[in-house]
Each structure stands twice: as structure tokens, then as C-alpha cells.
Amino acid sequence: MDIKQYVETVGQQARQASRAMARADTRAKNQALQQIAAGIRRHSTAILEANHGDMTAAEAAGLEAAMLDRLRLTEKSVAQMADGVEQIAALPDPIGEISELKFRPSGIQVGKMRVPLGVIGIIYEARPNVTADAAALCLKSGNAAILRGGSEAIGSNRIIAKLVQEGLVAAGLPAHAVQVIDTTDRAAVGHLITLRDYVDVIVPRGGKGLISRLLAESRVPMIQHLDGNCHVYLDDDADAAMAVNIVENAKTQRYGTCNTTESLLVARSRAADLLPPIAAMLGAKGVEIRGCAETLAIVANAVPASEEDYATEFLAPIISVKVVTGIDEAIEHINRYSSHHTETIVSGDYGKALRFLREVDSASVMVNASTRFADGFEYGLGAEIGISTDKIHARGPVGLEGLTSQKWIVLGTGQVRG
Amino acid sequence: MDIKQYVETVGQQARQASRAMARADTRAKNQALQQIAAGIRRHSTAILEANHGDMTAAEAAGLEAAMLDRLRLTEKSVAQMADGVEQIAALPDPIGEISELKFRPSGIQVGKMRVPLGVIGIIYEARPNVTADAAALCLKSGNAAILRGGSEAIGSNRIIAKLVQEGLVAAGLPAHAVQVIDTTDRAAVGHLITLRDYVDVIVPRGGKGLISRLLAESRVPMIQHLDGNCHVYLDDDADAAMAVNIVENAKTQRYGTCNTTESLLVARSRAADLLPPIAAMLGAKGVEIRGCAETLAIVANAVPASEEDYATEFLAPIISVKVVTGIDEAIEHINRYSSHHTETIVSGDYGKALRFLREVDSASVMVNASTRFADGFEYGLGAEIGISTDKIHARGPVGLEGLTSQKWIVLGTGQVRG
Numbered sequence: 001m002d003i004k005q006y007v008e009t010v011g012q013q014a015r016q017a018s019r020a021m022a023r024a025d026t027r028a029k030n031q032a033l034q035q036i037a038a039g040i041r042r043h044s045t046a047i048l049e050a051n052h053g054d055m056t057a058a059e060a061a062g063l064e065a066a067m068l069d070r071l072r073l074t075e076k077s078v079a080q081m082a083d084g085v086e087q088i089a090a091l092p093d094p095i096g097e098i099s100e101l102k103f104r105p106s107g108i109q110v111g112k113m114r115v116p117l118g119v120i121g122i123i124y125e126a127r128p129n130v131t132a133d134a135a136a137l138c139l140k141s142g143n144a145a146i147l148r149g150g151s152e153a154i155g156s157n158r159i160i161a162k163l164v165q166e167g168l169v170a171a172g173l174p175a176h177a178v179q180v181i182d183t184t185d186r187a188a189v190g191h192l193i194t195l196r197d198y199v200d201v202i203v204p205r206g207g208k209g210l211i212s213r214l215l216a217e218s219r220v221p222m223i224q225h226l227d228g229n230c231h232v233y234l235d236d237d238a239d240a241a242m243a244v245n246i247v248e249n250a251k252t253q254r255y256g257t258c259n260t261t262e263s264l265l266v267a268r269s270r271a272a273d274l275l276p277p278i279a280a281m282l283g284a285k286g287v288e289i290r291g292c293a294e295t296l297a298i299v300a301n302a303v304p305a306s307e308e309d310y311a312t313e314f315l316a317p318i319i320s321v322k323v324v325t326g327i328d329e330a331i332e333h334i335n336r337y338s339s340h341h342t343e344t345i346v347s348g349d350y351g352k353a354l355r356f357l358r359e360v361d362s363a364s365v366m367v368n369a370s371t372r373f374a375d376g377f378e379y380g381l382g383a384e385i386g387i388s389t390d391k392i393h394a395r396g397p398v399g400l401e402g403l404t405s406q407k408w409i410v411l412g413t414g415q416v417r418g
Numbered sequence: 419m420d421i422k423q424y425v426e427t428v429g430q431q432a433r434q435a436s437r438a439m440a441r442a443d444t445r446a447k448n449q450a451l452q453q454i455a456a457g458i459r460r461h462s463t464a465i466l467e468a469n470h471g472d473m474t475a476a477e478a479a480g481l482e483a484a485m486l487d488r489l490r491l492t493e494k495s496v497a498q499m500a501d502g503v504e505q506i507a508a509l510p511d512p513i514g515e516i517s518e519l520k521f522r523p524s525g526i527q528v529g530k531m532r533v534p535l536g537v538i539g540i541i542y543e544a545r546p547n548v549t550a551d552a553a554a555l556c557l558k559s560g561n562a563a564i565l566r567g568g569s570e571a572i573g574s575n576r577i578i579a580k581l582v583q584e585g586l587v588a589a590g591l592p593a594h595a596v597q598v599i600d601t602t603d604r605a606a607v608g609h610l611i612t613l614r615d616y617v618d619v620i621v622p623r624g625g626k627g628l629i630s631r632l633l634a635e636s637r638v639p640m641i642q643h644l645d646g647n648c649h650v651y652l653d654d655d656a657d658a659a660m661a662v663n664i665v666e667n668a669k670t671q672r673y674g675t676c677n678t679t680e681s682l683l684v685a686r687s688r689a690a691d692l693l694p695p696i697a698a699m700l701g702a703k704g705v706e707i708r709g710c711a712e713t714l715a716i717v718a719n720a721v722p723a724s725e726e727d728y729a730t731e732f733l734a735p736i737i738s739v740k741v742v743t744g745i746d747e748a749i750e751h752i753n754r755y756s757s758h759h760t761e762t763i764v765s766g767d768y769g770k771a772l773r774f775l776r777e778v779d780s781a782s783v784m785v786n787a788s789t790r791f792a793d794g795f796e797y798g799l800g801a802e803i804g805i806s807t808d809k810i811h812a813r814g815p816v817g818l819e820g821l822t823s824q825k826w827i828v829l830g831t832g833q834v835r836g
Binding site: 110250253363367368370374378379392410411 | 536782810829
């Protein structure tokens with residue numbers, strides 16, 4: 001079978017399975033999830049063996065260390081994979097929820113019912129734990145999933161997918177509700193993202209490079225997550241201790257996450273008093289400061305920031321700093337340079353807090369809190385399939401609800417239109 | 419200036435204006451809408467003159483009668499255009515609405531704030547009234563709009579757009595918040611639908627041909643509306659009088675609308691008793707019945723239905739009819755042949771009504787009501803920019819809310835992530 005035909009067959013099978021999944025009741029879906037978790041625990045040795053095979057091949061192929069790190073499974077990470085699936089089983093079922101049911105003057109009652117999207121394509125790189133995690137989220141939200149992992153993880157993904165399918169079948173659900181594209185042929189992705197008839201949405205999980213590439217070619221809607229160039233703005237009315245504390249957490253808790261702050265803006269009236277303690281704290285942690293001319297005049301060991309620095313997600317111990325006239329310039333700067341992921345203001349001023357919330361055009365906008373909170377678990381979604389930097393359909397952390405849609409329902413007693 | 423550069427300039431200006439629109443308060447937006455309505459009333463003679471010029475050119479170019487009909491404005495339709503704008507002014511402002519604000523264990527409060535999408539591109543055919551209508555919806559929802567009407571309506575669209583811009587400026591809002599693409603060059607559309615940096619969503623309003631063409635080439639998300647192949651299913655437990663009444667209204671009230679029923683399914687147990695009165699009613703109105711073999715055995719002057727007929731939106735006094743074993747076959751048939759627009763069941767059975775609501779995968783699913791109710795006004799949205807047959811972002815009738823997104827907001831008192 002050629003690769004195009006193979007991907008199309010997977011798509012047809014997914015579409016077919018999605019109809020049964022949309023009808024599946026909460027009990028069956030939870031039972032499948034519990035079976036999957038149990039299967040992962042029971043077969044952890046086999047999963048680790050398969051992963052060991054992937055690791056050996058990847059090392060032989062000379063994959064870089066960070067990639068190997070993401071590929072590696074351990075007893076602990078396999079156990080966490082099973083825990084994660086059980087946590088998704090424990091979440092409330094979003095499907096079938098009826099809301100806003102209101103009578104209209106015509107006598108009909110109109111409302112909305114939450115329904116699955118249908119078939120979700122997940123395209124991801126090295127991490128094999130995404131296979132279990134994404135499958136569980138799609139399953140709980142009544143969708144069918146087509147999973148396309150990295151070729152370096154195919155052995156690990158294959159066995160996890162097999163356990164997922166066994167769990168589905170044990171609960172009386174169709175095995176094709178979760179399928180792994182079982183080929184390392186790169187052309188498979190190209191076919192998957194143009195399969196409009198069978199795939200309702202593509203969720204890419206991976207680096208900016210992967211996502212930009214998919215975005216350019218996809219004919220299917222995507223829940224996209226590009227970079228996280230997040231900002232902290234310290235306003236004229238910022239509490240000094242809170243300012244230092246939030247910058248420390250937002251910048252230095254973890255350098256590699258998308259909700260890490262990459263750029264600091266300080267109101268001119270507070271630059272002289274706030275920048276020295278912040279620079280001392282960052283310096284002690286080895287964070288490089290790239291600043292504007294005013295920052296350089298205050299912070300001795302800062303280096304000059306380029307225009308490009310203000311638009312960069314460093315994912316490293318580097319921060320860009322700019323002194324601004326006040327909230328107007330801060331909002332303008334953020335809306336211009338930000339990747340529209342997450343921004344926060346530190347201020348005790350009511351009016352400025354409200355303006356920041358309203359006027360900053362990002363997926364998450366915060367007052368007096370660390371940007372690190374932008375996360376599905378911290379927001380109470382229970383789990384997340386990704387963080388969207390798009391505005392259409394889903395914005396910010398995407399949980400089960402982001403994998404659903406709402407249809408209109410009308411309850412009548414024989415009404416016709418006049 | 420070449421056409422690509424021109425469209426890009428329009429896009430840049432729209433993006434710039436969208437920032438001011440997002441900040442605009444309800445009073446300013448309503449004032450602009452009232453000024454626009456007043457301007458349309460005051461200049462109705464000039465609008466009619468411009469429209470007369472378009473009509474003369476269109477007739478000379480040999481445009482078909484239906485197209486001319488859609489292009490023609492009258493004193494009455496210009497007054498209705500002004501009324502429509504005032505009705506949109508009277509709707510509640512969706513922007514800034516904060517919902518679901520809940521405390522999390524970390525102490526932060528997390529919720530959602532409704533925000534505009536940004537820049538909306540509207541692509542439409544002959545009807546010049548869409549210019550005022552779409553502009554008003556985008557304006558009220560805090561968006562900037564780029565309007566691309568049909569080349570045959572350019573004179574009418576130009577003067578309406580000028581009045582819209584005068585209304586915006588009178589209310590202190592940027593004129594570029596609503597721009598008409600002022601060229602008849604067809605390449606403009608091709609550029610507009612690939613302008614990812616400046617256009618957030620495309621809303622096509624027009625025939626299936628236009629939309630399929632855009633869909634194939636668009637690089638910007640689209641709120642798409644394809645065809646409306648709507649179904650009525652008469653269940654074993656249908657009330658006979660209600661069944662006839664709903665079929666009459668759903669099929670014959672208007673033949674050319676997307677929520678008109680095109681296909682009738684009847685449970686086998688009721689075919690002999692329901693089809694004769696329905697056939698008599700339809701026959702009296704000149705509706706052609708294209709039926710399955712069982713239908714032909716009951717209805718004397720029915721003609722055989724082809725496979726293709728069941729998938730067709732006739733937009734004409736024609737209906738396809740099929741006798742089915744019961745609700746299972748009805749749901750299967752609908753999910754296979756429907757365009758996922760609107761379907762209704764006529765039944766007194768509680769369980770089957772619930773199954774139909776849950777299992778039919780269409781934008782609107784109804785019980786004991788005419789499909790003709792699928793409409794923004796009937797649903798209480800106040801106005802609609804279109805009806806989406808897609809699942810992503812917006813489904814079914816799209817009102818002001820469909821032109822918005824929700825960002826996350828976090829209210830803290832200095833919290834950092836542990």
C-alpha cells in the first residue's frame with residue numbers, strides 16, 4: 001500500500017470510530033482509561049525495552065542530547081504516564097453538557113450541547129509519553145485520535161498505542177479510536193495535514209520549527225502554539241518586594257518553558273529603585289541582562305539589547321530589559337513584540353490593572369502574579385493538550401473543553417416558523 | 419501601487435485600527451453605529467443613484483436576473499439597512515465580559531475575558547446591504563473589517579463604506595476600522611485570504627462555489643458556510659398533524675434558504691399513514707417528490723430518487739423521501755448525507771428525542787420544530803454574520819459572540835509558582 005493510501009485508510013477508520021466515540025457513555029470511556037493505565041503498569045518492562053531499542057538507535061544515529069533526554073523513559077516516567085491517564089479518567093466528562101437553554105418568543109427552547117470535534121490529529125516529536133497523554137485526552141472528550149510521533153520514538157509509541165487499543169477494546173470501544181501512524185516515512189505528515197474529510201483539527205506538540213512548517217502546509221485547522229515571549233511590566237505603583245519576587249519566579253524558576261518571562265519592562269519612575277535589586281538577584285543566578293540605554297546606566301554589568309532581543313524567546317538564562325515611560329508604552333511594546341502568550345503587570349493601581357487586563361492582546365493576561373502560572377493544571381483544567389497562541393477556537397491552555405465544540409439544540413412542541 | 423501592495427496596506431491599516439477598536443468603549447461604538455444609520459438615511463438618494471449606476475452597468479454586462487435582483491437597492495431596502503445598523507447598536511456589547519472567575523489553590527483567581535478577534539475579512543457577492551450589515555457587526559464586536567464585495571456592486575459599496583467611515587470618525591474611532599477593497603481586480607481576494615499577519619478570520623458570504631474556491635486557497639481561518647441539506651425525520655411516535663405541519667413549513671415556507679428541508683425520512687411503521695397526507699400537501703404546492711422504492715409504492719406521482727438526490731440541496735420545490743427502519747437508520751442516513759446544517763425529529767418518544775439530539779452531528783439539531791428556525795434572529799442572537807457548517811470556533815448561526823474570542827485573565831496578590 002502506498003503511503004498516501006495508508007494515511008487515508010487510517011483517516012477513514014478514525015472517522016468511523018469517531019461516531020462510536022461520540023456516542024460512548026462516560027462509564028465506558030472511564031473504563032477504557034482505567035484499563036489503559038493498568039496495561040501500562042502491567043507492561044512497563046516491555047515499554048522500557050522498546051524505549052531502550054529506540055534510544056540505542058537514536059544514539060547510533062547521533063541524535064543530540066536534549067532530544068535523547070526527551071526520548072528516554074524510566075520506571076518513574078512510565079508510572080507517571082499511567083497516573084496521568086487515571087487523572088484524566090477522574091475529570092468530569094465534558095460531552096453532552098447542555099447550557100443556556102432559553103425559551104424564545106416563538107415557543108421553541110434554544111440552547112447548546114457540548115460535542116466532540118470528531119477526529120484529532122496529534123503531531124509531536126520525541127516524547128513517547130505524549131502518546132498516552134494525548135490518546136487519553138482525545139478519548140475522554142469523545143474524539144478519535146491519529147497520533148504521529150517522531151520516527152526516533154516509533155518502537156515506544158507502537159507498544160503504548162497497542163496498550164491503548166487493548167484498553168479501548170476491553171471497554172467495548174473501537175480500537176481505531178486511537179491509531180498511531182505506523183511508518184517513519186516523513187510523507188505521512190504531509191498527507192495527514194491535508195486530510196480535510198477525515199481530520200477535524202491538528203494539534204502539533206513540538207518546537208517552533210515543527211509548527212511553522214505544519215502551519216505553512218496544513219489544510220486542516222490547527223490549534224497552534226508558537227513561541228512564548230512573555231513579559232513582566234513593573235508599574236509606577238508596583239510593590240518593590242512583590243516586583244523582585246515575581247521577576248525571580250517568572251524568569252528563573254525554569255528557563256526552558258514557554259510561560260517563562262523573557263522580557264522585563266520597568267516604569268521610568270521606578271527604574272532606579274527596582275532595577276538594582278532585580279539585577280543583583282538575576283546576577284546571582286547567572287542570568288544575563290540585555291538592556292536599553294537607561295537600563296545600562298543603572299545596571300553595571302548589563303549588555304546592550306538589540307531590537308531582535310525584544311522579540312526573542314531565549315529559553316535560556318537571558319532577559320531583555322527596557323525602561324518605559326509608563327503603562328501606555330508598556331502596552332504598546334508588549335502588543336508589538338510579544339508572541340501573545342502571557343504577560344503580567346505588577347501594580348497596586350486599580351485603573352492601570354484594569355487597563356492592562358483589557359488592552360494587552362495575549363492569551364493570558366495577569367495582575368500581580370508570575371507568568372509561570374499560565375498552565376492547564378494551574379488554571380484548573382486538569383490536563384492540557386497544549387497552549388494555543390491563536391485566537392480562533394481555543395486560546396491559552398487547552399484542556400478537554402478545547403477538544404470539543406457546541407452544537408445548537410432546539411426543543412419544540414410542534415412549532416413552525418411564522 | 420500594485421494590487422498585492424495595496425491589499426497589504428489595507429491589512430496594515432486594519433491591524434492598526436483594530437487596536438483602537440478593541441479599546442473603544444460601548445458608548446463610542448454605539449454612537450458610531452447611530453451616526454452610520456443617520457448617514458445612510460440622509461444620503462439615501464445618493465446611495466440609490468450609485469446603485470442605479472451599478473445596475474445599469476450590470477444589465478449592460480448581461481448579468482443574470484437573480485444576480486440583478488440581489489444587487490438592486492430600493493428606498494425600502496436602504497431604510498432597512500439603516501434599521502439593521504440601529505438594531506446592532508441596541509444589542510449588548512459582548513466585549514470585556516468576564517466569566518468563570520474562580521480561585522485556585524495557589525491563591526490566584528483565574529477567569530476569562532471576552533475580546534475581539536482583531537481583523538475580519540468579509541468576502542461577499544452582489545448584495546450591497548452586506549456592506550452596512552457586516553461593518554456594523556464587526557464594529558460592535560470591537561473588530562476592524564476589510565470588506566470585499568462583488569465588482570458589480572462597487573459603486574454602491576463605495577458610498578456605503580464612505581458613510582460608515584464618516585460615522586466612525588464622528589464617534590472618534592479610526593476610519594480604517596472599516597475599509598472596502600476599492601478595486602475590481604480579482605487578484606485582490608487571492609491576496610486578502612493569504613494575509614495571515616493582518617487578517618484573523620475570513621467570513622465568506624455567498625454561494626457554495628465562492629466558498630469552496632476560497633476554502634481551497636485560504637491561509638487564514640474561515641468561518642465557512644457550505645450547503646444546507648436539512649432533514650426532517652418522522653419517527654414511529656410522531657403526531658400525525660404535527661408531522662404534516664412541520665414538513666409543510668420546513669419544505670415550503672421558502673425554497674431558496676439554507677435552513678429549508680431538502681430530505682424527508684419516515685419510519686416504516688408510519689409510512690402508509692403519514693406519506694399520503696404529506697404527498698397531497700406537497701403536491702398541492704407543486705413540490706416534486708423523489709422517493710425510494712417504498713415511497714413510490716405509496717405515493718403515486720413520486721419519481722425515483724437517485725443516490726445523488728439524497729446528498730443534494732435542491733433550493734427548489736423538490737424533496738427527496740426515504741422510508742427507514744427507524745431511528746438508527748435515520749441517524750445513520752443523516753450523518754452520512756447531511757451537510758451538517760440542521761435536522762429535526764418529529765416524535766413523542768422521550769428516549770428517541772434524546773438520542774436524536776445527542777447522536778446527530780449537525781450544527782442545529784431539533785425536536786418537534788421546523789428546520790426553518792435555524793437562524794440568528796430566531797435563536798435570539800439579534801443579528802448574524804452567517805451560519806457556520808464547521809465545528810471549529812463557531813457552529814451554526816454566528817452572531818456578535820462568534821466574532822470574539824476569550825483570553826484568560828489572572829488576578830493575583832503577588833503569587834508565584836511553587
